Amino acid sequence: MRRIAKNGRGILLYLRQEGRGIGLLSKLRAYNLQDDGYDTVEANRILGHGADERDYAIAARILDDLGVSSARLLTNNPQKIESLAEHGVEITERISLEPHVNRHNAEYLRTKVNRMRHILDLGPANGHAQGNAxxxxxxxxxxxxxxxxxxxxxxxxxxxxxxxxxxxxxxxxxxxxxxxxxxxxxxxxxxxxxxxxxxxxxxxxxxxxxxxxxxxxxxxxxxxxxxxxxxxxxxxxxxxxxxxxxxxxxxxxxxxxxxxxxxxxxxxxxxxxxxxxxxxxxxxxxxxxxxxxxxxxxxxxxxxxxxxxxxxxxxxxxxxxxxxxxxxxxxxxxxxxxxxxxxxxxxxxxxxxxxxxxxxxxxxxxxxxxxxxxxxxx
CATH class of the missing domain: 3.40.430.10 (Dihydrofolate Reductase, subunit A)
Incomplete structure (x- = not known):
């Protein structure tokens, strides 16, 4: 919200896609599997879901209703850019989001980088920087x-x-x-x-x-x-x-x-x-x-x-x-x-x-x- 406000104008879309599109109940079950040592992608697949099942067709339709055909997008997720483009929305620039990395979320974020193509700056990992910004x-x-x-x-x-x-x-x-x-x-x-x-x-x-x-x-x-x-x-x-x-x-x-x-x-x-x-x-x-x-x-x-x-x-x-x-x-x-x-x-x-x-x-x-x-x- 602060980034949008600083820019002077923008749009915040809230989509009902809990747990990267798998729903609230499956999301909670995925959390249990992660407690057992599986990463977020493995947990989804064990439950019969894809790593990311979100559908951005509705987002594209909302933007179309608002008269928006192109946008700068706040995201670290290339799949979001690709999906919106498939539905006719031109993304002119990706603006990165920089999360606070700590011992509680580092492994989760690293999985997003290594297995889901997210573009994040996580610093060195095992001698190599993995997919950083x-x-x-x-x-x-x-x-x-x-x-x-x-x-x-x-x-x-x-x-x-x-x-x-x-x-x-x-x-x-x-x-x-x-x-x-x-x-x-x-x-x-x-x-x-x-x-x-x-x-x-x-x-x-x-x-x-x-x-x-x-x-x-x-x-x-x-x-x-x-x-x-x-x-x-x-x-x-x-x-x-x-x-x-x-x-x-x-x-x-x-x-x-x-x-x-x-x-x-x-x-x-x-x-x-x-x-x-x-x-x-x-x-x-x-x-x-x-x-x-x-x-x-x-x-x-x-x-x-x-x-x-x-x-x-x-x-x-x-x-x-x-x-x-x-x-x-x-x-x-x-x-x-x-x-x-x-x-x-x-x-x-x-x-x-x-x-x-x-x-x-x-x-x-x-x-x-x-x-x-x-x-x-x-």
């Missing part, structure tokens, strides 16, 4: 960025991308493909606002003509950084005409000087750096140069060759992957990371993630963690 995660990430830059003098690298269940980040034809849900996209834009720069390859610019802004959230637009060793950057790209900062275009010393001059005339900044052993811009030289230009953090968004290059060179401090529940059969997120000097491989030969966090945004699962490298970087 993203506000705490972003604050922690900002603190890590500041510490890393102060110690290393180079930007903290967050490598992030969205993929389908089969690992695709684009269609086979290379045409733009919206993978992230609106909720996950807003989180991505909050991440962008946390970083000084956002880095993509020229392939992404040519295929998607992105803006690389934080238009879905408040915040400062990061500086677009485009790796383009052959200087194919189009002079009519949105990055040169949008409302964000002018792009930093990184190319090789062999780039066409006339093209460089034209791009700079359109507002771009073009710098020349040496190429790495695989032919593209040398990632480690790039990061040293960005540090000298006072970039404390860079968010690397792809595409495939860029993501693979940063992982091969072990140049990432945090990895965040959004997984959407769809199959595409398109362009893979990564090329092979297998050691080329070995005929057989073990799990330990590949990068993995530690200190893992997971959370849901709508139907999308976001996994993030710290990369653990198999061998020392070359």
């Amino acid at each position: 993203h506000g705490t995660s972003l604050r922690d990430l900002k603190q890590r960025i500041d510490r890393y830059f102060a110690e290393k003098g180079q930007p903290f690298v967050t490598l992030t991308y969205a993929q389908s269940l089969d690992g695709s980040i684009a269609s086979k034809s290379g045409t733009p493909l919206p993978i992230s849900s609106e909720q996950a996209l807003r989180f991505t834009h909050q991440l962008r606002a946390l970083h000084d720069g956002i880095l993509v390859g020229i392939g992404t610019v040519l295929a998607d003509d992105p803006r690389l802004t934080v238009r879905h959230n408040d915040g400062t637009h990061p500086v677009p950084i485009v790796l383009d060793s052959s200087l194919r950057f189009p002079s009519d790209a949105q990055l040169l005409a949008g409302d964000g900062p002018d792009p930093l275009i990184v190319t090789s010393p062999n780039a066409d000087p006339d093209r460089k001059e034209r791009l700079e005339a359109h507002g771009g900044t073009v710098i020349e750096l040496s190429c790495g052993p695989e032919g593209g811009i040398c990632v480690k030289t790039l990061l040293r140069t960005l540090g000298e230009r006072d970039f404390s953090s860079v968010m690397v968004e792809g595409g495939t060759s860029i993501l693979t290059s940063f992982l091969r060179r072990q140049c990432a401090q945090r990895v965040i992957v959004t997984v959407a529940p769809m199959f595409v059969g398109g362009t893979a997120a990564l090329s092979s990371l297998a050691p080329e000097d070995q005929d057989t491989h073990a799990r330990s030969d590949f990068p993995r993630l530690d200190n893992i966090q997971q959370r849901w945004y709508g139907e999308d699962l976001v996994l993030e963690g710290d990369p653990v490298w198999p061998v020392a970087s070359e």
